[in-house]
Amino acid sequence: xxxxxxxxxxxxxxxxxxxxxxxxxxxxxxxxxxxxxxxxxxxxxxxxxxxxxxxxxxxxxxxxxxxxxxxxxxxxxxxxxxxxxxxxxxxxxxxxxxxxxxxxxxxxxxxxxxxxxxxxxxxxxxxxxxxxxxxxxxxxxxxxxxxxxxxxxxxxxxxxxxxxxxxxxxxxxxxxxxxxxxxxxxxxxxxxxxxxxxxxxxxxxxxxxxxxxxxxxxxxxxxxxxxxxxxxxxxxxxxxxxxxxxxxxxxxxxxxxxxxxxxxxxxxxxxx
Numbered sequence: 001x002x003x004x005x006x007x008x009x010x011x012x013x014x015x016x017x018x019x020x021x022x023x024x025x026x027x028x029x030x031x032x033x034x035x036x037x038x039x040x041x042x043x044x045x046x047x048x049x050x051x052x053x054x055x056x057x058x059x060x061x062x063x064x065x066x067x068x069x070x071x072x073x074x075x076x077x078x079x080x081x082x083x084x085x086x087x088x089x090x091x092x093x094x095x096x097x098x099x100x101x102x103x104x105x106x107x108x109x110x111x112x113x114x115x116x117x118x119x120x121x122x123x124x125x126x127x128x129x130x131x132x133x134x135x136x137x138x139x140x141x142x143x144x145x146x147x148x149x150x151x152x153x154x155x156x157x158x159x160x161x162x163x164x165x166x167x168x169x170x171x172x173x174x175x176x177x178x179x180x181x182x183x184x185x186x187x188x189x190x191x192x193x194x195x196x197x198x199x200x201x202x203x204x205x206x207x208x209x210x211x212x213x214x215x216x217x218x219x220x221x222x223x224x225x226x227x228x229x230x231x232x233x234x235x236x237x238x239x240x241x242x243x244x245x246x247x248x249x250x251x252x253x254x255x256x257x258x259x260x261x262x263x264x265x266x267x268x269x270x271x272x
Contacts, residue, residue, distance in 0.1 A: 003037040003038065003237075003247045004037060004038045004039070004040060004233065004234075004237055005037045005038070005039045005040070005249055006039075006040045006042070006230050006233065006234070007028075007039060007040070007041045007042065007251070008042045008226055008227075008230060009021070009041070009042060009043040009044075010042055010043065010044055010092065010222055010223055010226040011223065012043075016074055017074055017261055018045055018048035018049075018050060018074040018075070018076045018087065019074075019076050019261040019264050019265055020257060020258070020261050021041070021043045021045065021093065021095075022076065022078070022079060022261075022264060023257050023258070023260035023261035023263075023264050024041065024252060024257050024260075025041060025095045025097065025159070025166050025168070026079075026161075026166075026260050026264065027252040027256060027257060027260055028041060028095075028097050028252070029097050029159070029161045029164035029165075029166050030161065030163075030164065031249065031250070031252075032097050032098065032099055032163075032164045033099055033100065033161055033162060033163025033164035034163065035099075035247065035248070036247050036248060036249050037247040037249050038096075038097060038098050038099065039095070039096075039097040040094065040095070040096055040097075040229075040230070040233055041094070041095040041097065042092065042093070042094055042095075042226045042229065042230065043092075043093050043095075044087065044088070044089050044090075044091055044092055044093060044222055045074070045087045045088070045089075045091075045093075046088060046089050047072055047073055047074065047087075047088060048073060048074045048075070048076070048086070048087040048088070049068050049073040049074070049075050049076075049084065049085070049086050049087070049183070049187070050075075050076050050077075050078045050084070050085050050086075050087060051065075051075065051076070051077055051078065051083070051084045051187075052077070052078055052081070052082050052083040052084065052140075053077060053078075053268070054083065054199070054200075055077075055083055055084050055191065055200065056077045056268075056270065056271050057271075058188075058191040058192050058195050058199065058200060059191075059192070059193060059194040059195050060190055060191050060192070060193045060194065061191045061271040062270075062271040062272050063190055063191070064187050064188075064190035064191035065191075065270050065271060065272075067187075067190055068187065073086075075270060076264075076265075076268075076270075077268040077269065077270060078157070078268070079159055079264060079267070079268055080157040080158055080159035080166065080168055081157045081158060081159075082140045082142070082155065082157035083139065083140045083141070083200070083201055084139060084140060084184050084187055084188070085139065085140050085155065085170055085184070086180045086183050086184060087170065088175070088180075089174075089222060090172065090173055090174030090175040090210065090212075090222060091170055091171065091172055091173065091174075091180075091222075092170075092171045092173050092222050092225050092226055092229075093168065093169070093170050093171075094115065094118075094119075094168065094169045094171065094229065095166055095167070095168050096114060096115055096118070096166070096167040096168075096169075097164055097165070097166050097167075098111075098114075098164065098165050098167070099163060099164055099165075100160075100161075100162075100163050100164060100165060101163075109143075111158055111165055111167050112143075112144045112156050112158065112167065114167060115144075115156050115167045115169050116130075116132050116144060116146065116156065118229065118232060118233060118236075119146060119154060119169065119171065119229070120132075120146070121232060122219075122228050122229050122232040123148075123211075123216065123219065125228070125232070126216055126217065126218040126219050126228070127216070127217075128148060128211070128214065128216045128219065129148065130146050130147070130148060130154075131146070131147055131148075132144055132145065132146055132147070133145060133147065135147055135150070135151070135152040135207050136204075136207070137202065137203060137204030137206075137207040138152040138155075138181075138201075138203070138204075138207050138208055139155075139180075139181055139184040139185075139201060139203050139208065140155045140157075140170075140201070141155075141201050142155060142156070142157075144156040146169075146171075148209065148211070148214045148216075149209070149214060150207075151177065151207055151208065151209035151214075152177070152207060152208055152209065153171060153172045153177060153208070153209050153210055153211060153214070154169055154170065154171045154172065155169065155170055156168065156169045157169075171211070171225065172208065172209065172210040172211070173210060173211050173212060173219065173220070173221065173222050173224075173225045174210060174211075174212045174220070174221060174222060175210055175212065175213075176210065176213065177205075177208030177209040177210050177213060178205040178206055178208055178209075179205075180208060181203050181204070181205035181206075181207075181208040182205050184203050185203040185205060188200050188201070188202075188203060211225065
C-alpha cells in the first residue's frame with residue numbers, strides 16, 4: 001500500500017445531508033487515483049437511511065422514503081453496491097480508498113478481503129472472533145457479512161472509479177442490532193408492496209447485533225472502535241511507505257464537497 005492518510009470524522013458534527021460523506025469519498029477517490037495517498041475515511045451520521053439502487057425501484061419506494069423523511073432521516077440512494085442500511089452515531093463507517101493499480105491484479109473479492117482482514121484483526125486484539133459469510137435474514141445481505149456468534153454486525157460494499165477503489169463498511173458498534181433491523185424491515189414492508197419476493201431481502205431482526213451487545217470490551221463505543229481501527233492500519237504500513245516521500249494531499253473544502261453532493265443526488269435521485 002502507498003502512503004496512507006487517516007481522516008477520522010467520528011467526533012465531527014456531520015452536516016445533515018447523508019450525501020456529504022459519500023461525496024467526500026468521491027473527491028478523495030479522485031485524488032488517490034491521480035497519484036495521491038491512499039485514505040481511510042472514518043465517519044458516522046446522526047440519523048440517516050441509505051438505500052440501494054434496486055431498493056429505489058421497488059413499487060412503493062417513494063412512499064417509504066417520504067415515511068423515513070417525516071421521521072427526520074436523511075435518505076440517499078447509494079452509489080456503491082448493497083441494499084438498505086440505517087445509520088446513526090453508533091454505526092461506524094469505514095471507507096478504504098486505494099488506487100486501482102494496487103488492486104488491478106485481483107478481483108473484487110480481494111478488495112473485500114482487505115476490509116474484512118482489517119476489521120477481523122482489529123477485533124481479534126480484543127478477544128473477539130469475527131467470521132464472514134452471508135447471514136440469512138440480515139439487512140444488506142452478502143457473502144461479506146461479518147458476524148460474531150453467528151449474528152451480523154457489519155456489511156461491506158464497494159465503489160469503483162476509473163483509477164481508485166472505495167471499499168466501504170458499516171459496523172454496528174453501539175446499541176441494538178435488532179432495533180435497526182426493525183427499521184429496515186418497516187421500510188421494505190412499505191416499499192415492497194406489490195413486488196416479487198426475490199426483489200428485496202426479507203429481514204429477520206433477531207440475526208443482527210452490535211459489538212456492544214456482544215460485550216466486546218474496548219470496542220464498545222464508536223470512538224473506541226474508530227481509534228482501534230486507525231491504530232491497526234497505521235501498524236500495517238510498511239517502513240517504505242512510512243519513510244518514503246510524502247504524496248501530495250489536499251483535504252477537499254466544504255464548498256467542493258457540497259457541490260459533489262449535489263451532483264451525486266442528481267445522478268442517483270431518490271424515488272418521488
